[in-house]
Amino acid sequence: MQMNKTRQLNIERIAETTRENITDYGIPNVFEVAEKLGYRVIRYPIGEDSFLGFSMIRDAEGIIFSNSSTILSREIFTVAHEIGHHKLHLSEQEGKTIIKDETLTGHTEEEIEANYFAACLLMPREKVDKFIRFELHDKPVEKWNGLDIARIQTAFSVSYDMALIRLKELEKLNGEQIERLKQDKAENTASKLLNAIKGNINLCISSDAKIVPAEYLEWAISNYNEKLIPKSSLEAVLNYVDIPVEELNLPPEKSDKDESFDDLLRGVD
Ligand SMILES: [Zn+2]
Known part of the structure; x- marks a missing residue:
């Protein structure tokens, strides 16, 4: 499948705007760029053979997930590709709010476009x-x-x-x-x-990074303090980033509400 020239130029232009003030040849830290663009970036080592990443809109917030078990250059490309999906394909109004990437060799129009966007973004x-x-x-x-x-x-x-x-x-x-x-x-x-x-x-090495936006952790902690979620849910969230719940000196659990918080970080299966 081939992109037509107009679409191709359009994607190039969007990639250029996305780069904005970057004067380096490449993008030294694509994760930071994604955050500056307003996306919540989650990086987690879910295994070499697992999927590469996904982009999602949830409660009007753009989320990018990348698998940090893949070698860093690949993870960087995945994040650039996911930014592409956000810029080109996802829209709450149109009801398309999630794209999951098993591999980056998909041949659908969307996958070709997101790859092209990533290439233009990383190597203009x-x-x-x-x-x-x-x-x-x-x-x-x-x-x-x-x-x-x-x-x-x-x-x-x-x-x-x-x-x-x-x-x-x-x-x-x-x-x-x-x-x-x-x-x-x-x-x-x-x-x-x-x-x-x-x-x-x-x-050439995987970073195995475990990065969750600070806001998510703060939100989880405040929800626990407000007794909106049980300690077990808070623990599950903190385990995700290897923080033992004891380290936070939180007040003891009083509420027995069973509202689950797990779906915050569950992502997609
Ligand atoms: Zn994709």
Whole structure:
């Protein structure tokens, strides 16, 4: 499936507006960017083989979940992709409030668009041009090797493969050059290449981050204090981020109300 040119340009424009004041080549911290855009970002290690993430609107609030068991470069791409779903596809008025991503290889129109948005957000055309000019000194592409891709990876916080896909999309590399650079990765592995240039090796490792917006925790605690939820529900929420409930010096439980708070963080199954 192909996007038409108008839609493509439209997505590029939205990605550019989303980047706003970022002067770096890439986005140093996409999680922070998502928060600044007003989304509640939840990161949790739900296992390598589990789904990648989801975007959701709930009570007029945009939520982005990402699986931090995946390697960081992939998790970054997932969050950029989910921002794309929020910008392009989700709307409470139209009754579409959730999109879950098992993989990022979906071929539906929405998935192709969200991937394109993420690519434009993380590796905008003019930033790639600048990088090639100022950092690679317009080195002829026939002479590029895996180390150059590792440099691009580090500057744009993307995976080796994503860098290649985007460079092909931007017509910087042809099929033959891509194959040669893929070979380079197969022989050396992306982390060795990153190591060699003192690049960002973390991109190849999962962060296993457990991040829940502070507001959710505060809300849970105040709901407990207001006796709206039982201690067990508060405990469940705090367990999620490895905080033992005893650490909070909360007043003892008096209410026996059984209103469940679990659905706050349950997300989707
Ligand atoms: Zn998606």
